[in-house]
Amino acid sequence: MDSFSSVYMPKLILYGRDSLKKLGTVVSDRGTNALIISDKIMNSLGYVDQCKDYLNESGVTYETYLDVNTEPTDVFVDVALSIFKQKSCDVIIALGGGSCIDTAKAVAVLAKNGGDISDYIGNNRIARNGAFPLIAVPTTAGTGSEVTDVTVITNTRTDVKMMIKQPAFLPDAAIVDPLLTLSSPRNVTAATGVDALTHAIEAYISRRAHPFTDILALSAIKLIYENIQRAYESADDIEARENMSLGALKAGIAFSNASVCLVHGMSRPVGAIFHVPHGVSNAMLLPAVLEFSKEECLEQLANIGLFIKPELKGLTNEQIASAVVNDVKKLCVSLNIPNMKEWGIDKQEMEKVVRKMAKDSIASGSPANNPRVPSEDEIVNLYHICHDYNMREEQKI
Known part of the structure; x- marks a missing residue:
């Protein structure tokens, strides 16, 4: 066993009631055109609109991908990545549970490093170029994905959940607002x-x-x-x-x-x-x-x-x-x-x-x-x- 240990966590963690109100400032410090990765439930609850309002206040433009559904798959990653590239986004907001956050992590890394998400399994490929800034906003008290350097994506071709752990998959910032979990x-x-x-x-x-x-x-x-x-x-x-x-x-x-x-x-x-x-x-x-x-x-x-x-x-x-x-x-x-x-x-x-x-x-x-x-x-x-x-x-x- 090594005589030393290391600790990785996001550069910024905002925690507490109404911390979501700081989203616009956090995003504008990192980019100008955001991709919001979320799901239809978060949209129906009005959380996506809240995010849009805060981005509008800070002058940040945005695109949305709202089709994450249950467990994250390589299909979700590919579609969201395509939107990110086509719309020239430069920052990502993940709003939802672990599925939305894990999908966003994969997009942030692939947009910088290329390849298919399956290439990174077992560290066969290393994300040496880092990742685009990702702000993770959890709406459940569970996965902890907002502060981890791990993403778990299902390979739909092999029915295998790919657990990938590299520093590049760590979100740049996490906003943990417990009010979002009330729903x-x-x-x-x-x-x-x-x-x-x-x-x-x-x-x-x-x-x-x-x-x-x-x-x-x-x-x-x-x-x-x-x-x-x-x-x-x-x-x-x-x-x-x-x-x-x-x-x-x-x-x-x-x-x-x-x-x-x-x-x-x-x-x-x-x-x-x-x-x-x-x-x-x-x-x-x-x-x-x-x-x-x-x-x-x-x-x-x-x-x-x-x-x-x-x-x-x-x-x-x-x-x-x-x-x-x-x-x-x-x-x-x-x-x-x-x-x-x-x-x-x-x-x-x-x-x-x-x-x-x-x-x-x-x-x-x-x-x-x-x-x-x-x-x-x-x-x-x-x-x-x-x-x-x-x-x-x-x-x-």
């Missing part, structure tokens, strides 16, 4: 919230964790653990929403610098093949994968437990770690997180591709960061467990 439906609040919790937990137990990321990860876990239920039950609980946004932001910085682990490695094939949203697939895998990994990260899980529940002091690491895993299961039950079967994934259909899923999971590199590094057969078995996993029965109450 998130309950199921989205739950899925993205558990996604953020997964980021924080995996950043903390990762083999590549270091003291700086540990501080952020633990803080994020506590914020999310204490506020996700409130945000889920009361859509207008702005304090809970604000804490969730801050938790997701911290978790994003933590995992971008410490890397994620087995949950994310297994999650990507579920999304690519069965089109399950990333937050949902992470959430449906987290409890079983934590149980699988527990014995190899007892100290880390115990530290998490004592940080969020000081009253556990005096118990053994084994007991505290088990309590943490059990609390995660209880949380997923209370948020109505489905298993793979309940989501609608047919077991026989999964059986046809489960070996490919396991291979793709390992190829992503994330399982190698897990405290317990799984074999291909163990991942196959975990997929089978997760398909029918009953979190209610699994709880040790």
Whole structure:
């Protein structure tokens, strides 16, 4: 292990209520003709028009691409990139969830460096020319993509979620306005919230964790653990929403610098093949994968437990770690997180591709960061467990 660590994050992070009002100034400092990459939901909610108003006030012209839909694909990237080039844009605004932000990251890099997004998988091609300025504006408290140097794009030709991590994919600026998350439906609040919790937990137990990321990860876990239920039950609980946004932001910085682990490695094939949203697939895998990994990260899980529940002091690491895993299961039950079967994934259909899923999971590199590094057969078995996993029965109450 190296004796030093590095930390990457955007040059500018604006956080807090009404921070979106600074969009025009932030964009005009970086370009004159923006491409807004978003989706039809954000447009119908009026968020795209808000962005346009702030750009108009700052004298910035703009184009829009509003066809991002669910998980980001190479098709979305190609179309948005074409608009960026044809309209001579020089700055990008990503408005929405992780799908919009990841799409925008790919466009910002390709517009400077050329090639197809698939060229960059496994660092086969390095974005040496950097990227066009990207301002990321998340509307969910979950992915943390606004502060990471990672993009995940589905290759529609191979049904593989390409996880690409290079400094060039890091947004130049992030504007995190928790007011934008008030419109998130309950199921989205739950899925993205558990996604953020997964980021924080995996950043903390990762083999590549270091003291700086540990501080952020633990803080994020506590914020999310204490506020996700409130945000889920009361859509207008702005304090809970604000804490969730801050938790997701911290978790994003933590995992971008410490890397994620087995949950994310297994999650990507579920999304690519069965089109399950990333937050949902992470959430449906987290409890079983934590149980699988527990014995190899007892100290880390115990530290998490004592940080969020000081009253556990005096118990053994084994007991505290088990309590943490059990609390995660209880949380997923209370948020109505489905298993793979309940989501609608047919077991026989999964059986046809489960070996490919396991291979793709390992190829992503994330399982190698897990405290317990799984074999291909163990991942196959975990997929089978997760398909029918009953979190209610699994709880040790």
